[in-house]
Amino acid sequence: MARVKQVSEHRAEGDVERVYHELRQTLRVSGVDVSLRTWAAHPRFFVAMWEAMGPNVETRAFEELAAGLWQEVLDTTVRWEVLGAWSAVKLGPSQRFHARGALELYEAMQPRVLLMVSAVRLALEGHVVGRRGVPGELERLERGIPSRMAAMEWVAQKPRDALTRTLFTDIEKTVGPPGVPGEYRALACWPEYLEAAWRRLKPRMKDEDFQAAAESVRESARRRALALPFEVPLSRERVAALGEDVNAIARVTQALETRLPSLLLNLSRLVQDVPDMLRQPMPGAARLVPDWVAAEELR
Amino acid sequence: MNWREWQRQQEVLELGQRFVSYVDWGRGPPVVLLHGMPTWSYLWSGLARGLATSHRVLVPDLLGHGFSDRRDRFDRSLSRQAEALEAWMDRLGVVDAAVVGHDVGGGVAQQLAVRFPRRVGRLCLMDSVSYDAWPLPLMAQFGTPWMARRLSPEWMVGLLSWALKSRGFAKKPSAELVEGLLAPYATEVGMVSLSRDAVALNTNQTQVVSPKLGHLAVPVWVMWGAKDRVLPAKYGERLVWDIPGARWVSVPEAGHFLMWDAPHVVAMELFRFLEGEAPVTHAPERPVAEVLWSEGAPV
Numbered sequence: 001m002a003r004v005k006q007v008s009e010h011r012a013e014g015d016v017e018r019v020y021h022e023l024r025q026t027l028r029v030s031g032v033d034v035s036l037r038t039w040a041a042h043p044r045f046f047v048a049m050w051e052a053m054g055p056n057v058e059t060r061a062f063e064e065l066a067a068g069l070w071q072e073v074l075d076t077t078v079r080w081e082v083l084g085a086w087s088a089v090k091l092g093p094s095q096r097f098h099a100r101g102a103l104e105l106y107e108a109m110q111p112r113v114l115l116m117v118s119a120v121r122l123a124l125e126g127h128v129v130g131r132r133g134v135p136g137e138l139e140r141l142e143r144g145i146p147s148r149m150a151a152m153e154w155v156a157q158k159p160r161d162a163l164t165r166t167l168f169t170d171i172e173k174t175v176g177p178p179g180v181p182g183e184y185r186a187l188a189c190w191p192e193y194l195e196a197a198w199r200r201l202k203p204r205m206k207d208e209d210f211q212a213a214a215e216s217v218r219e220s221a222r223r224r225a226l227a228l229p230f231e232v233p234l235s236r237e238r239v240a241a242l243g244e245d246v247n248a249i250a251r252v253t254q255a256l257e258t259r260l261p262s263l264l265l266n267l268s269r270l271v272q273d274v275p276d277m278l279r280q281p282m283p284g285a286a287r288l289v290p291d292w293v294a295a296e297e298l299r
Numbered sequence: 300m301n302w303r304e305w306q307r308q309q310e311v312l313e314l315g316q317r318f319v320s321y322v323d324w325g326r327g328p329p330v331v332l333l334h335g336m337p338t339w340s341y342l343w344s345g346l347a348r349g350l351a352t353s354h355r356v357l358v359p360d361l362l363g364h365g366f367s368d369r370r371d372r373f374d375r376s377l378s379r380q381a382e383a384l385e386a387w388m389d390r391l392g393v394v395d396a397a398v399v400g401h402d403v404g405g406g407v408a409q410q411l412a413v414r415f416p417r418r419v420g421r422l423c424l425m426d427s428v429s430y431d432a433w434p435l436p437l438m439a440q441f442g443t444p445w446m447a448r449r450l451s452p453e454w455m456v457g458l459l460s461w462a463l464k465s466r467g468f469a470k471k472p473s474a475e476l477v478e479g480l481l482a483p484y485a486t487e488v489g490m491v492s493l494s495r496d497a498v499a500l501n502t503n504q505t506q507v508v509s510p511k512l513g514h515l516a517v518p519v520w521v522m523w524g525a526k527d528r529v530l531p532a533k534y535g536e537r538l539v540w541d542i543p544g545a546r547w548v549s550v551p552e553a554g555h556f557l558m559w560d561a562p563h564v565v566a567m568e569l570f571r572f573l574e575g576e577a578p579v580t581h582a583p584e585r586p587v588a589e590v591l592w593s594e595g596a597p598v
Binding site for chain 1: 306307308309310311316318320366369370371372448451452453485486487488489490491492
């Protein structure tokens, strides 16, 4: 697959900028990750995708589905050997603080992104995704980025230092398109740590049980996507009617769904490698909606 | 020491919703070294080790700068910086300290000395922002949405690097030093944070404390690079005139970043400042306000 251009948050304009803002507020993350940035290269599809997914993403049900998925991933990898990267490198207190913050951020975000990707993939394949819930009936989460979530900081896609550049090439080749995943670009702020981690993560990815675990995560994400509370009104026809390249979008979405489970397994190993890391770092608070507002919505 | 090694030495302190990265070395009477813009605590890496042989050297990154909190959700004004520093000193058990501020750090030091006088046992202002001498046009422009939207991190760092080399130093700095000074701003998060820092620059924040500097009851030194082309020495002379008893130290052959242009001279003068020894002083002629305007004040 040819490299797909990503729309950075910095460069986003118009509706894409608006959707980025809503994504950050609703997903409650401090930035927009590679997967979503890649979708944003098709702006009309991107807006339609968010209109379809947004009502789901803001609910407690979505949060719990994503949390359940992440718990499955943690339970799978907790039996695997300890990674040992965290203790193998010499990082100072400030560096560990920030690296840990980056891991917490991706831990909070990536399961939700996989759930979104699976829902879109299934919808584009013609499945009926989500249930026929009525908006306003379900508990929604407080919007906004948790106060202690780290900023989403990345090293450039083409870094100047040779070590990171080599690592990025290897990572992209191993995990597949499109582009170097955000968590690795974040961890590249501490190149020695990324190198130590990747050297331990990569060999395991070829193992049969790793592949089987990834497939299991993928299937679980699909099952959970089908159980979203509200229907996801997306289809190839609708995307075509928007004037977008359906095949290109399907290819990107498929590529994302192929690699995200493996990335989640790796992320889980990284998280479990850090002492005393919280399993659910950024739980969402209920959105306080006055009764009269809820009643208004139900009419 | 390169910037990664310096960052490795940093510790992190959480202050409510914010966090401060800092270096805390040595034992003895405490001295706090404050950096300016667009730098971070690494600015002091050349002097800190030496000072730590006889003092407790505390070198924080200001909020929004370096590797302190750079998330886009707080006030970065000088007064807020001073409040955060006061809380930070409190948490570290530092009752009062000798405070040395460079550039914007000097503005923060002025705020700290005026608003929290018991925290400042001695005050040294080095090539400091003061009166209406700032913000510099380039830094002010970084705060405009137009600039922030159109520059990439690479371009911005390139521009700053050029500005530092051509205006900041009297002697050619090493590439490693310039890269280190700008390292935290070389990412999108860093660039946005610097833009927010630039927005917070406001002449009023020094103007409001200027009339009160004369009431300070602690030893005050004003140290300036004689060849400073960023904040001309006449502003330092005006400070000395307005602060009764203030000592004037002009460092020949040094530009704005005097601690790198003339490290031995600055180290010697700092030891004298900390030990309470009076330097050879040359009381400047009283500056005339009109002169400040007519000689191309960088307003």
